[in-house]
Amino acid sequence: MDKHNLSPASFIGVQGKDIISFGSGQPDLPPPKEVYKILPHYSDFKYGLIQGQENLRNALSKQYPHSTADSFVITNGASEALDLTLRVISSYDHHLPKKVLITKPYYYSYxxxxxxxxxxxxxxxxxxGRIDMDDLRVKIGGCRAIIINSPSNPTGRVEAVDSLKEIEKIAQAQGTYILSDEVYKDLIYVRENYLIEGPHVVTINSFSKTYAMCGFRVGYLWSLDSKLVNDVISIKTHTSMNTNILGQEMAYEATKVPRKFIDDQLIIWEERRNLLYNGLKEMGFDLWNPEGAFYMMPKVDNALDFVWDLYKNYSVISYLGDWFGSPGRVRFSYALDVEKIEMGLSKIEDYLQTKKGA
Amino acid sequence: MDKHNLSPASFIGVQGKDIISFGSGQPDLPPPKEVYKILPHYSDFKYGLIQGQENLRNALSKQYPHSTADSFVITNGASEALDLTLRVISSYDHHLPKKVLITKPYYYSYxxxxxxxxxxxxxxxxxxGRIDMDDLRVKIGGCRAIIINSPSNPTGRVEAVDSLKEIEKIAQAQGTYILSDEVYKDLIYVRENYLIEGPHVVTINSFSKTYAMCGFRVGYLWSLDSKLVNDVISIKTHTSMNTNILGQEMAYEATKVPRKFIDDQLIIWEERRNLLYNGLKEMGFDLWNPEGAFYMMPKVDNALDFVWDLYKNYSVISYLGDWFGSPGRVRFSYALDVEKIEMGLSKIEDYLQTKKGA
Incomplete structure (x- = not known):
């Protein structure tokens, strides 16, 4: 591993009982057991519909307003939903240039x-950590699309509803596509999720965070823009065909799991959040109040040294803010159990003490 | 359904006991039962490596020369392998223009x-039905990449080994990428598969045809061009992440299935091929000798009327050659059982008699 060439990929596969990872953005707790129940008797094997299994799309249509199964495309995770949507929007003859507005800090793939x-x-x-609306009003005019990610990876912040409503209006008026990446919508500590709506809104979601099904790669997009939905299906026909049929059936089972599963998960996430937030605050870190998802992003002097030294000398993994367009900060994920968070905090404290002494 | 707006998508979901479909290109016989054996006790859920599960890549490395697990990327079917490879090649600074040589007839997604x-x-x-080498020598000079598909969907033809060797040489000399789509390599009736090799060869394969695992979408690429492999992983990190982890484990089980499974399948395919080929020949159709895959492509006068009338009046589905860049022909898949092939042939005969009488 090379200090001056670090990336999230550097830490993939770094494991061991001494490692404490605040790095990876995946739930550590398993999916609801119901999703595995269908496996023992599963026997299908043929191509599915490119748009996705009908039972799954029907179940989703009950979660979104004005929807039918036709308003959805099931994809290889939220990633493919975003990728296909961007490719389709890029292919359009459109009066606005091929520019896409994103916040800084941003999810590192955007x-x-x-x-x-x-x-x-x-x-x-x-x-x-939230959209600066003054800056948005200046810049959105030249953009064909905007990606909203609330709650946000990496900031853990939730956008103000007023901002989202204003963005809906501006976007509708000028024909800008809104791609609302809501994969953390079930992990909000401060209010209900606000579902962005409009004629050219594409909502992106997945079963990865809410149901801890990351490895199965089942995501989807929802949109009332039927031309865009059909164009996404057209491109997916050639670029990947249907999403894994068994993953989709598992996701369908997840849609039937009682709401209590999500509520119980939220209690666990909130406990971890409080522990890490209070721990970092007590050490004097300057950080935004984390309102959703499972990240926080303190300011750190010499962030690269911090990430490198903590890993090399204390086996603690954290992610450099630079990877998210935010130099001078570090991203902590709290997708690990309370005991490990406590150990991690104590190691960070040791490191800070050592540095002070140096 | 609109006669003048037909496409393969028109026939998706058309089912019923009276329907005889020579349309869809997917095996009707199930995968080896071993691939389902792991399901009852499966419990993983986390992200896998973007490049693919190590056990599966190790198993594949024993099937390809000079290979390690690093020579492979596991993808959402052969489709994604092709799509990512094309996107990577398109992104390169390269002395040859952004042109890709493909045969006509072609697989309709190319x-x-x-x-x-x-x-x-x-x-x-x-x-x-095979590459016209005189024409290739003229055109390949201006192309950054060439896609070879032998055995071919839709022609059912297998390229001459001499042609493949000459293409290897030309491509190597001028730095052209060869994308060899070998998804039908285990369905050749006339010779062993010839594995195309070279410094910029990307071999595309999948578990869909050999092991009838279409719906699970597990494909892969193999290449000794390590820069290209790494660039594919880089893009996949953002556009879809790992391929479904459970699909990959099922594919890994398939790699352990004795060769006898493939040999037995080939006997079934050959019997069907002979039945359909002889049946069409006896009716007077002009068609290439089918040497691989499970397609044949007779010449047909008024191909659109043929496809439309057969479907509307006889419930027999066939695919229009135009969709594959080959007007005046029709594609028949023989991925259906002997009894249905016989019924289909008899209906085609009825149709031809009726037309003669008219």
Whole structure:
């Protein structure tokens, strides 16, 4: 591993009982047991519909307003939903240039996906980890699409409902596509999720975070823009065909799991959040109040040294803010159990003490 | 359904006991039972490696020369392997223009995939359903990549080994990427498969045809061009992440199934091929000798009327040659049982008699 060439990929596969990882963004607790129940008697093998299994899309249509099964496409995780949507939007004759507005800090894949789709990212500033609406009003005029990610990976912040409503209005008025990446919508500690709506809104979601089904790669998009939905299906017909049929059946089982599963998970996440947030605050870190998802992002002097030294000398993994367009900060995920969070905090404290003494 | 707007998608979901479909290109016989054996006790759920599960890549490395697990990327079917490879090649600074040579007739997704990746298809003629090498020598000079599909969907033909060897040489000399789509390599009736090799060869394969695992979407690419392999992993990190982990474990089980499974399948395919080929020949159709895969492509006068009337009046599905860049022909798949093939042949005969009488 090379200090000056670190990336999230550097830490993939780094395991061991001494490692405490605040790095990876995946739930550590298992999916609801119901999703495995169908496995013993499963025997299908043929291609499924490109758009996705009908039972799963029907179940989802009950969760979204004005919807039918036709309003959804089931994809290989939220990633593929975003990638296909961006490729389709990039292919359109449209009066606005091929630019996509994203916040800074951003989810680290966004700029890559936008460029892979032949478009250009434009960065809107944040204020206290939320969209700076003054800056947005200046920049959105030149953008064909905007990606909203609330709750946000990496900031753990939730956008103000007023901001989202204003963005809905501006976008509708100028014909801008809103891609609302809501994969953390069931992990909000401060209010109900606000579902962004409009004629050119594409909502992206997945079973990875809510139901801990990351490895099965079942995501989806929901949109009332039927042309866009059909264009996504057209491209997926050629680029990957149907999403794994068994993963979709497991996801369908997840849709039947009582709401209590999500509520119980939220209690666990909130306990961890409080523990890590209070621990970091007590050590004097300057950080935003984490309102959703399972990340927080303190300011850190010499962030690269911090990430490197903590890993090399204390076996504690954290992610560099630079990877998310946010130099001077570090991202902590709290997708690990309370005992490990406590051990991690104590190691960070040791490290800070050592540095002070040096 | 609209006669003048037919596409393969028109026939998706068309089912019923009276329907005889020579349309869809998927095996009707189930996968080896071993692939389902792991399901009852499966409990994983976390992200896998983007490149693919190590056990599966290790198993594959024993099937390809000079290989390690690092020479493979596991993808959402052969489709995603092709799509990602084309996107990577399109992104390169390269002395050759963004053009990709494909045969005509072609697999119907190729031109779409090439365009989606920002490149342009160039069509090389075929002679008796195989690459016309005179035409290839003229056209390959201006192409950054060539896609070879032997055995071919839709022609059912297998390229001459001499042609493949010459293409290897030309491609190596001028730095052209060869994308060898070998998904039908285990369904050849006339010779062993010839594995195309070279420094910029990308071999595409899947578990869909050999092991009838279409719906699980497990494909892969193999290449000794390590830069390209790493670039594919980089893009997949953002566009879809790992391939479904359970599908990969099922595919791993398939790699352990004795060779006898494939040999037994081949006997079944050959019997069907002979039945359909002889039946069509006896009716006077002009068609290439089918040497691999499970397709044949007779010449048909008024192909659109043929496809439409057969479906509307006889419930027999066949695919229009136009969809594969081959007007005046019709594609028949023989992925259906002997009894149905016989019924289908008799209905085609009825149709031809009626037309003669008219």
């Amino acid at each position: 700029p890559h996906m936008i460029k892979f789709a032949g478009m250009e990212p434009v960065f809107v500033n944040t204020k206290n | 031109p779409h995939m090439i365009k989606f990746a920002g490149m342009e298809p160039v069509f090389v003629n075929t002679k008796n």
